[in-house]
Amino acid sequence: MNTTPVIAIFDVGKTNKKLFLFDEHYRIVFEKTLQFTETMDEDGDPCENLEALTEWGRNSLKELMDLKEFEIKALNFSAYGASFVHIDADGKPVAPLYNYLKPFPEELKKKFYEDYGGGITVSMITASPVLGNLNSGMQLYWLKNKHPEIFEKIKYSLHLPQYLSFLITAQPYSDITSIGCHTNLWNFPQNNYHEWVLREGIEEKLAPIFSSANVVDARAFWKDFKVGIGLHDSSAALIPYLACFTEPFILISTGTWCITLNPFNKHPLTESELRQDCLCYMSYKGEPVKASRLFAGNEHEIETKRLAQYFNMPQDNYKKVEYDEKIIVSLAKKNAAAPVIRFAERNLGEYRNYEVAYHQLILDIMWQQLASTKLVIQDNNVNRIFVDGGFSKNSIYMHLLAEAFPTMEVYAASVAQATAVGAALAIHQHWNSKPLPGDIIDLKFYAKPSLV
Known part of the structure; x- marks a missing residue:
């Protein structure tokens, strides 16, 4: 039986979770869309249903492998930004996937910017307007200060695209398209993490940076394929x-x-x-x-x-x-x-x-x-x-x-x-x-x- 070489793409938006297969001409040869009902975090704020998302990511790979007319050559992922999945040493989530629209405590914001030179100074260095939880690095700062018991459990905080890749490869990585997008994490002039990330012990919670133009080798269901680490x-x-x-x-x-x-x-x-x-x-x-x-x-x-x-x-x-x-x-x-x-x-x-x-x-x-x-x-x-x-x-x-x-x-x-x-x-x-x-x-x- 002739099979069509394809790449599988998991494209995760706030509303729609999509799965595509593209042939070598970048034509869509398979498409599936799902929606998940939001859940609530411990404060009663709406957030992504991380359990459903995780199950979908893992089960979809098995579904793809059962499509005998296609040969899965590679997988990659795209997802909305400003969203972390915090995992422990066993790779299991230890906190909800907090919504980037969740209100950020004003007193904590005030303390952060007073400690690190003011809003304009930090914003110019990190290319990140002051946006609360939309600055995803601030979510880690919030966890450290407000929920230290969760912060201590975190082995790695993965931006959402990289978490999806981790589900397939079990290899934790960070990606520059996620780190560099209004996160407050990246010092653009120095091309490295901002000083506050080091001083607050945040860097050790961030997985090694890996190029999103490269791939890692993975094997599942007795098949080998290349896997990207995902992009914002x-x-x-x-x-x-x-x-x-x-x-x-x-x-x-x-x-x-x-x-x-x-x-x-x-x-x-x-x-x-x-x-x-x-x-x-x-x-x-x-x-x-x-x-x-x-x-x-x-x-x-x-x-x-x-x-x-x-x-x-x-x-x-x-x-x-x-x-x-x-x-x-x-x-x-x-x-x-x-x-x-x-x-x-x-x-x-x-x-x-x-x-x-x-x-x-x-x-x-x-x-x-x-x-x-x-x-x-x-x-x-x-x-x-x-x-x-x-x-x-x-x-x-x-x-x-x-x-x-x-x-x-x-x-x-x-x-x-x-x-x-x-x-x-x-x-x-x-x-x-x-x-x-x-x-x-x-x-x-x-x-x-x-x-x-």
Whole structure:
């Protein structure tokens, strides 16, 4: 029986847990999605169902091995960040998988930043805005100070992607894409752990760093395969673009957050940038990726609900609204005489219909997007902007972005399951005998509108 060589990717989001098989052309040949009901930690805060997640990870491997039409050559993992699984010497979890939205004690935060030079100083060194438990290193600081009995039991604290890999290989590792993502752990100028990690005894709880471009050998169910150690999902989603394009570009990844990523910006973060919600991610090759964030997807969701209610339209009516240049010209003239404000402050009674009001919403979002994206472009010879995610399908957003950046080539980009594809591409050379395909990314060019 002929079998198809494939790589298995476990792609773990906050809501959906996905399992993919990709063939050597990076086509999806198997897909399965599950959702787990959240549980609660000891304080009654919601958290990931770690027991269900662990069982799924282990059982899925057996399920894959039973698929006789495929030959599993390798496995890799991508997962959301800012989340640790704390294991003991036997590899068993000793604490819940705490939610990164769990409130962080203010008095403990105050003590930490007073001890280590203040919020701005620490943030500039670690490229991590002050974000509480979203700075995953602070979760270990919290455990040490508030739950020392748990802290003492910890042999290793593994970021979630590395825990998933550990379930298969039993080999604990840390990965730079997780360590380098707003964790407060990494000293970017010195390319090492921050001083506080050493002084607080945190480093000894962190597994050895291993390259996410390399693999470890594993054997299960009488079969041998290569296993990656996993990647943080935002860094994984950038990999298809880095693999396909060598000329400088920026990627605006849109969803609840619109994150502008510039892998070609080598300037250190400034205090001004930090105050405007800039940070750094880390590429799988260990290189800083400057990024700016805008909560535009969340604003869009809130305001389209308000529009639907006011104009008595379906909640998703915005999907039917196409870019209308005449409406934009009219609104631009009207707005020119007034200060720029957020759409939430606008009176919907000023708009004759839903379509006009929705164009105004996207105009208002674009003013913010322009400012956010400019923060990370700087002088990097960038001449292309790729947009993926929800707004890439929004013709008004895309046309206005092309207008906002008239000297750039602006593209709506689409990669089927970009995060999972990125995790597969990271270890391409270890499992795939074919060259990288040139058709992973679908692009649609948006020319600068000829507004008059």
